[in-house]
Amino acid sequence: MRPLVGIQVGAISFVDEGVEGVLDVAQKAEVNALFVATQAFDRGLQGRQILGRPHPGHGPDGPDDHWGGSYVQQHGEFYRGTVLEPFPAADREVQGFDVLESVLPSARDRGMKVFSFILENSHSGLTKNVPNWPKVLQHDAWGRSDMYACMRNPEYINWWLSLVEDQVKSYALDGIMFGSERNGPLGNVLENGGFARDGKPYCFCPHCVSAGERRGIDSRRAAEGYIKLHELARGGDDSKAPGDSSFVRFLRLLLTYPEIMAWEQLWHEGYEELQKRIYGTVKFLNPQVQVGWHVWHHNSFSPLYRAQMDFTKIADYSDFIKPVMYNNCAGYRLHAHINEVKQSIFRGVDDQTIYDLYRQTLGYEEAIAFDDLPAQGLSTDYVRRETARALGGIGGKASVYPGLDVNVPTPPHVKQTGPAEIADSITSALDAGADGIILSRKYSEMSLENLEAVGQTLRGRAL
Ligand SMILES: [Zn+2]
Numbered sequence: 092m093r094p095l096v097g098i099q100v101g102a103i104s105f106v107d108e109g110v111e112g113v114l115d116v117a118q119k120a121e122v123n124a125l126f127v128a129t130q131a132f133d134r135g136l137q138g139r140q141i142l143g144r145p146h147p148g149h150g151p152d153g154p155d156d157h158w159g160g161s162y163v164q165q166h167g168e169f170y171r172g173t174v175l176e177p178f179p180a181a182d183r184e185v186q187g188f189d190v191l192e193s194v195l196p197s198a199r200d201r202g203m204k205v206f207s208f209i210l211e212n213s214h215s216g217l218t219k220n221v222p223n224w225p226k227v228l229q230h231d232a233w234g235r236s237d238m239y240a241c242m243r244n245p246e247y248i249n250w251w252l253s254l255v256e257d258q259v260k261s262y263a264l265d266g267i268m269f270g271s272e273r274n275g276p277l278g279n280v281l282e283n284g285g286f287a288r289d290g291k292p293y294c295f296c297p298h299c300v301s302a303g304e305r306r307g308i309d310s311r312r313a314a315e316g317y318i319k320l321h322e323l324a325r326g327g328d329d330s331k332a333p334g335d336s337s338f339v340r341f342l343r344l345l346l347t348y349p350e351i352m353a354w355e356q357l358w359h360e361g362y363e364e365l366q367k368r369i370y371g372t373v374k375f376l377n378p379q380v381q382v383g384w385h386v387w388h389h390n391s392f393s394p395l396y397r398a399q400m401d402f403t404k405i406a407d408y409s410d411f412i413k414p415v416m417y418n419n420c421a422g423y424r425l426h427a428h429i430n431e432v433k434q435s436i437f438r439g440v441d442d443q444t445i446y447d448l449y450r451q452t453l454g455y456e457e458a459i460a461f462d463d464l465p466a467q468g469l470s471t472d473y474v475r476r477e478t479a480r481a482l483g484g485i486g487g488k489a490s491v492y493p494g495l496d497v498n499v500p501t502p503p504h505v506k507q508t509g510p511a512e513i514a515d516s517i518t519s520a521l522d523a524g525a526d527g528i529i530l531s532r533k534y535s536e537m538s539l540e541n542l543e544a545v546g547q548t549l550r551g552r553a554l
Contacts, residue, residue: 513541
């Protein structure tokens with residue numbers, strides 16, 4: 092069977108280059124499935140090429156007006172009774188443009204599938220423009236409203252279910268891909284949760300506290316433990332236990348407050364519950380519509396997050412998964428991740444030792460100097476190994492479409508995607524048995540040269 096060849100593309104690209112123009116380029120890359128960004132507050136999915144980055148050879152070379160929200164027409168009847176309402180994107184370039192309505196007919200004519208890509212990310216802070224958003228925010232361990240919405244807040248859950256129902260009923264979609272690039276309180280404190288996060292522990296809102304108490308977890312002990320962990324992770328208690336490393340004190344805290352680990356898992360189960368509600372909602376409305384998940388890159392760096400993203404369990408509520416395997420930028424991102432944990436629980440341990448521990452526990456063979464990671468990236472063999480690992484976990488219950496790195500933006504000293512790199516990563520994913528691939532992060536960043544290489548590679552395999 093022909094593999095699915097997907098591409099992620101934001102609304103602005105169709106406006107800038109015309110629907111037919113984008114589809115012409117995509118078809119030259121043998122793309123047969125569009126993952127159209129329909130809901131996002133995140134520049135990783137929407138917007139033009141990031142300013143200062145090399146022009147990709149298509150699209151305008153200039154700034155854009157990014158506000159985030161919905162890039163399709165929303166219908167009020169689906170949102171009745173929810174505190175959050177329809178929120179159309181105010182981006183100047185896409186006013187009056189419904190990306191699904193505009194793209195679906197042409198995509199159908201060309202035999203291309205259309206998936207709606209919905210991203211839950213809100214670390215841009217643009218959600219502050221959405222009326223009533225403060226009412227769905229998490230509560231941190233000190234009881235303050237947090238920067239992010241709570242996935243157990245019924246109003247927030249209902250908003251996503253409204254949005255999904257609206258899209259499934261209003262557009263003839265082949266599928267929905269939902270993504271959330273967030274982690275639980277333990278990951279957030281120890282690893283700072285990746286880019287643009289604040290390292291605070293959460294969520295202690297009434298909904299999460301009730302869920303915790305139903306599981307027999309003492310929420311006050313959990314909050315107390317997390318406040319101590321937050322202090323430890325920032326070196327605030329170094330003087331109190333001289334002689335014991337931060338890692339030893341971290342273990343001591345886990346032994347004293349087992350609620351820390353329990354609250355972390357409670358948070359993660361909240362995300363799983365939201366995913367299961369979305370999956371079941373779509374299947375209730377139209378069983379033909381495929382439901383899958385963007386599994387963010389953190390899964391490649393954090394053993395804690397990887398332990399939670401158990402593909403054998405995820406398979407039960409998935410038609411497909413897209414595990415991110417951006418090998419070129421992975422070195423840079425793993426380097427940054429190690430630098431985070433070095434400052435929290437591995438203070439005093441040298442970089443190379445932490446990196447070697449991580450790469451071996453994660454199953455990476457890149458035995459290189461730690462500081463060479465950004466420039467070298469991870470190999471395409473990482474793509475092969477991670478594809479095989481995902482397929483093994485999913486066990487044939489869902490399709491696996493690795494997300495591949497096509498010009499994912501990084502600073503100039505970092506390994507960049509070229510035609511040879513993308514050809515190798517496609518070959519690695521498909522040779523490992525992937526059901527398809529998804530070119531990422533977004534079309535507006537991808538160079539024409541690399542997209543041509545994608546087409547050549549796939550045509551070469553077909554022969
Ligand atoms: Zn909560």
